[in-house]
Amino acid sequence: MNIRISQLVFEYPRRTFRLRIPELEIESGGRAAFVGPSGSGKTTLLRLLAGIRLPRSGRLTLGSVDVPALNDAARRAFRVTRIGFVFQDFQLIDYLDVEENIRLPFRINPALKWSREVAARADQLTEATGIGGLLKRGIDQLSQGEKQRVALCRALVTEPELVLADEPTGNLDPAGKTRILEILVDETRKRNATLVMVTHDRELLAGFPQVVDFQSFHSPPAE
Amino acid sequence: MIKSLPLVRHYLVHHKGKTIILLICLTAALYLPLTVHWLVGLLQAEMVRRAEATPLVIGPEGSRFDLVLHALYFQTESPGTFPRAAGDVVAETGYATPVPLFIRHSARGYPIVGTTLEYFPFRDLSFAEGHAPTRLGDCVVGWEVAQQLGLSPGDRLPSDPEDVFDLAGTYPLDLRVTGVLERSRSPDDRAVFVDLKTAWILEGIGHGHDDLAGETDSDAVLERDEESVVASPALRTHTRITSENIDTFHFHGDPAEFPLTAVIAIPRDTRAATLLLGRYVGDDAGAQALRPREVTEELLGMVIQLKRFFDVHHLLMSGVVVLFVALVMLLSLRLRRREVDTLFHLGCSRGTVAGLQAAELAILLTLAAALAVAAAQITVHGARAWIQTLTG
Numbered sequence: 001m002n003i004r005i006s007q008l009v010f011e012y013p014r015r016t017f018r019l020r021i022p023e024l025e026i027e028s029g030g031r032a033a034f035v036g037p038s039g040s041g042k043t044t045l046l047r048l049l050a051g052i053r054l055p056r057s058g059r060l061t062l063g064s065v066d067v068p069a070l071n072d073a074a075r076r077a078f079r080v081t082r083i084g085f086v087f088q089d090f091q092l093i094d095y096l097d098v099e100e101n102i103r104l105p106f107r108i109n110p111a112l113k114w115s116r117e118v119a120a121r122a123d124q125l126t127e128a129t130g131i132g133g134l135l136k137r138g139i140d141q142l143s144q145g146e147k148q149r150v151a152l153c154r155a156l157v158t159e160p161e162l163v164l165a166d167e168p169t170g171n172l173d174p175a176g177k178t179r180i181l182e183i184l185v186d187e188t189r190k191r192n193a194t195l196v197m198v199t200h201d202r203e204l205l206a207g208f209p210q211v212v213d214f215q216s217f218h219s220p221p222a223e
Numbered sequence: 224m225i226k227s228l229p230l231v232r233h234y235l236v237h238h239k240g241k242t243i244i245l246l247i248c249l250t251a252a253l254y255l256p257l258t259v260h261w262l263v264g265l266l267q268a269e270m271v272r273r274a275e276a277t278p279l280v281i282g283p284e285g286s287r288f289d290l291v292l293h294a295l296y297f298q299t300e301s302p303g304t305f306p307r308a309a310g311d312v313v314a315e316t317g318y319a320t321p322v323p324l325f326i327r328h329s330a331r332g333y334p335i336v337g338t339t340l341e342y343f344p345f346r347d348l349s350f351a352e353g354h355a356p357t358r359l360g361d362c363v364v365g366w367e368v369a370q371q372l373g374l375s376p377g378d379r380l381p382s383d384p385e386d387v388f389d390l391a392g393t394y395p396l397d398l399r400v401t402g403v404l405e406r407s408r409s410p411d412d413r414a415v416f417v418d419l420k421t422a423w424i425l426e427g428i429g430h431g432h433d434d435l436a437g438e439t440d441s442d443a444v445l446e447r448d449e450e451s452v453v454a455s456p457a458l459r460t461h462t463r464i465t466s467e468n469i470d471t472f473h474f475h476g477d478p479a480e481f482p483l484t485a486v487i488a489i490p491r492d493t494r495a496a497t498l499l500l501g502r503y504v505g506d507d508a509g510a511q512a513l514r515p516r517e518v519t520e521e522l523l524g525m526v527i528q529l530k531r532f533f534d535v536h537h538l539l540m541s542g543v544v545v546l547f548v549a550l551v552m553l554l555s556l557r558l559r560r561r562e563v564d565t566l567f568h569l570g571c572s573r574g575t576v577a578g579l580q581a582a583e584l585a586i587l588l589t590l591a592a593a594l595a596v597a598a599a600q601i602t603v604h605g606a607r608a609w610i611q612t613l614t615g
Contacts, residue, residue, distance in 0.1 A: 052568055073572065080570030091565040095237030096230070107227045108571035114226075
């Protein structure tokens, strides 16, 4: 799934922040890293791409779909079926165990069906990320790194065409970072999925053919 | 939606404390009105059943409620007495079969019902052990009396003294138990039945004592002449009726004036009942005749009025509980803002989120309703025997 952005402008309601992206293109199956200082709009753009937030103006297409033009239900369905999102703060449900958190997208979306194949894929992902033995653990019993892996598995289990990862290695040790990045790259490459990752870690940029620096996108709000 | 229901289960199980508090509140809000409703219904049914089984009650003038409660439920605080002759009118008219009652005394707290043998078939009472009274001083005890006091035929049951400080008063009588009634789940279970004459002995109208004609103890005789003997307080009166002393028992006064506290009349038919009721209309009737069903319904009318008050009270309390639960749910939604956002971010619709909240409430309500119904059923089941014994 390719990404095309043109003259995109986003402002928060109180106009404390303004993101302006003249042009940006990420090819289908490509891997792009978003870098830049905190508050420069990296996470905001991920949310715009996921259709969680809507731009004020400009064009944003994922594949052939003009995401902002979709109605709420269609945008939600698009996100559920075609995008996997690893949130910076994990966004795990504290009263569900690891297994149920990974299965959560299937619980709440009619478009997704849990099957043996999906279960096998979930097993494979949890084993690959090293949380296979923690499936019945509560979220409050996990370390930050383990939570990160659960969030990653949840994002990948739906086999999305676009993976949006917001600092997915932020809480991991160097070995863990490398392993998680390998999994992300392998999983997306296997299915020719596009990977967009926000990171502050310059060491990881080597694995990304396209690096987008947000330094220039962030500007003071228009008066 | 159905496939998201496990989320609700996980949430409720994970937050046990909150779930239990909400369950207790909702269960209590449902349990109280439900139990009162069922208990009042049971009380009504049982009271009406006993009243319907008692066609007419005749008794002294005064409170209609007191008379019916006395004749049906054996309140020993009788509304008064009326002469036996007034009751005999019932038999004389031929309109009904009378079952006289004299209930003024008790044994170990249980009312002693002086009546005739007709009472047992009338109430469809049968004997679990033993038989009906055969002589003065015999008694038959109800099922609960036998259970509570551990009585069986051949045992003795003393009547309660009227006033322990009244040395000149009537002495208690040591009754001989001849039979135990089958359980009837009615006030008959909590009563001691004696023959009318035994009841009158308890009242002091009849008694037995040493033979004064042959008495040689001069302390027992105050005065003696050819026609009469005046006994002194030293005369020994019998407190237990035996084969040896039964012949010494006798009654003083005009038998027609011996007291009754009520008469149950079993009319031949509706017309006879109406005619009999007519005989007790007017200021000079000297007694009153009542249909217990009508009086009971009047009484129940008052109970229903009281129940309405409780219904309104329960409605208000339920409203408060619902508001409380709504408040808890709203506050909980605020606390769960992050969780809801996560669900939205993962593609969950607002409808599904609302559905999850509704399902959570529905599960709590269903559980609370089931618990309330079960608890109310247990309460009513536990109270059923008690209510039946009191009123049935």
